[in-house]
Amino acid sequence: MSPLPSSFLPLQTGGANIELLIVLVITVVVVAGFWKTFEKAGEPGWAAIIPIYNLYVLIKISGNPWWWLILMFIPIINILAQAKISIDVADKFGQGILFGLGLLLLSFIFYPLLGFGDYQYQQSL
Secondary structure, eight states, X not given: OXXXXXXXXXXXXXXXXHHHHHHHXXXXXXXXXXXXXXXXXXXXXXXXXXXXXXXXXXXXXXXXXXXXXXXXXXTTHHHHHHHHHHHHHHHHTXXXXXXXXXXXXXXXXXXXXXXXXXXXXXXXX
């Protein structure tokens, strides 16, 4: 039996390592953006790395009631709730609906922008 040509062998020479590194870098940037955003809003930055609690804190930052966290576990409703929360977070930082949709759809870009940018949290009275 003749050996397979190298073009038929799976890529095991490090291509997966580069992809993993890219994913890790994006993850660190997003977590750092969440961390800074939470700190700007007067919440603990470490909350960004705690699953479910970070949703609660984000809901709190957006000015919505705590029970919106329950909506995050209902299919389809969770998408609408997340859209409203993202738009409300953008509003709390003085931004509009398009920025809020950016937070929803391109969070890996917009949360670091929000966290590391010159945006200021505007707490409502």
